Amino acid sequence: MIDQIVFYSLxxxxxxxxxxxxxxxxxxxxxxxxxxxxxxVAGLYASLGADFLFGAQIMVYVSGIAVLVMFVVMLLGRAxxxxxxxxxxxxxxxxxxCGVAAVGLFKIARLYSANVATVAAKxxxxxxxxxxxxxxxxxxxxxxxxLLAALLGAVFFTRTENAR
Amino acid sequence: MNAPLTLTHYxxxxxxLFLIGIFGALxxxxxxxxxxxxxxxxxxxxxxxxxxxxxxxxxxxxxQTLALFVMTVAAAEIVVGLALLxxxxxxxxxxxxxxFNLLKG
Numbered sequence: 001m002i003d004q005i006v007f008y009s010l011x012x013x014x015x016x017x018x019x020x021x022x023x024x025x026x027x028x029x030x031x032x033x034x035x036x037x038x039x040x041v042a043g044l045y046a047s048l049g050a051d052f053l054f055g056a057q058i059m060v061y062v063s064g065i066a067v068l069v070m071f072v073v074m075l076l077g078r079a080x081x082x083x084x085x086x087x088x089x090x091x092x093x094x095x096x097x098c099g100v101a102a103v104g105l106f107k108i109a110r111l112y113s114a115n116v117a118t119v120a121a122k123x124x125x126x127x128x129x130x131x132x133x134x135x136x137x138x139x140x141x142x143x144x145x146x147l148l149a150a151l152l153g154a155v156f157f158t159r160t161e162n163a164r
Numbered sequence: 165m166n167a168p169l170t171l172t173h174y175x176x177x178x179x180x181l182f183l184i185g186i187f188g189a190l191x192x193x194x195x196x197x198x199x200x201x202x203x204x205x206x207x208x209x210x211x212x213x214x215x216x217x218x219x220x221x222x223x224x225x226x227x228q229t230l231a232l233f234v235m236t237v238a239a240a241e242i243v244v245g246l247a248l249l250x251x252x253x254x255x256x257x258x259x260x261x262x263x264f265n266l267l268k269g
Contacts, residue, residue, distance in 0.1 A: 011177045022188035034200050041207045048218045050228050072246045076259050087191045094190035098183045109175035115219045116168050124225040131229050143236050150240035154247040
């Protein structure tokens with residue numbers, strides 16, 4: 001019973017704040033709701049028994065990406081943005097695309113309605129570490145190269161003319 | 165409400181989150197809004213990966229590891245995206261996607 005209460009309340013939090021991200025007129029509020037939605041997703045990971053993923057989600061998304069987005073919103077925001085339309089005029093077509101995608105997604109989701117969790121969730125951090133340092137060592141090293149490239153790219157793109 | 169949670173429950177939540185993300189990415193005028201919607205879509209995929217790991221292969225952690233990779237790529241993507249946005253903003257003084265016509269001769 002407690003599982004269901006946790007799942008439904010977290011899902012409601014995630015989806016409601018995601019809708020607020022997409023529909024809110026004020027981008028600063030949007031970015032705050034983004035942080036709330038990502039924290040709700042972290043809760044869903046915890047309910048799935050993915051302990052390391054829960055921690056990584058809090059550290060990377062809620063305290064990294066959401067804060068970064070908030071900084072950029074405040075750097076680039078103007079008071080006049082609040083009076084402008086934040087949604088373009090083709091939202092009907094976007095709704096149609098979502099409808100078509102929804103039909104396909106829910107048709108697939110229905111196939112798994114008999115799958116219940118059979119064994120209790122156990123901590124996975126140790127196994128993830130073994131996997132990273134053993135079988136998946138090459139992707140692990142490649143992803144660190146991707147991060148280095150992103151770091152250098154960010155520095156390269158944001159430096160000003162008189163600094164170079 | 166008392167029915168046991170199945171994989172379908174998690175897939176429906178992830179699907180709805182993904183659809184909200186698609187809608188935002190297609191309709192927001194503000195580039196930062198589009199980037200935030202893309203983050204929502206990444207998260208929907210990650211929920212699915214973690215749920216598949218829990219329900220279909222509970223003996224391993226491959227799904228969670230894959231979700232960690234997705235998370236890293238998403239972080240790199242948003243950092244480069246925001247840096248590019250800052251660079252473009254310096255030249256065009258706007259954050260609205262339809263005003264970005266630098267390549268139009």
